[in-house]
Amino acid sequence: MLFWVYVVVAAYLAVVVGIELFSERAWKKQIAYAMILVPLILRVLLIK
Numbered sequence: 001m002l003f004w005v006y007v008v009v010a011a012y013l014a015v016v017v018g019i020e021l022f023s024e025r026a027w028k029k030q031i032a033y034a035m036i037l038v039p040l041i042l043r044v045l046l047i048k
Contacts, residue, residue: 007044014040 014037021033042048 007046010040010043014044 017033017037017040021030021037024030024033
């Protein structure tokens with residue numbers, strides 16, 4: 001049960017960071033958001 005809560009939280013954070021990534025205009029911040037987004041997506045897809 002706790003594992004699926006972790007996956008849901010990671011998915012929620014991935015969506016929020018993805019929205020921020022595409023709404024941001026500064027390319028340096030976009031790179032930072034992309035670096036945060038990659039591990040979150042891998043965790044949602046159960047790839048470590």
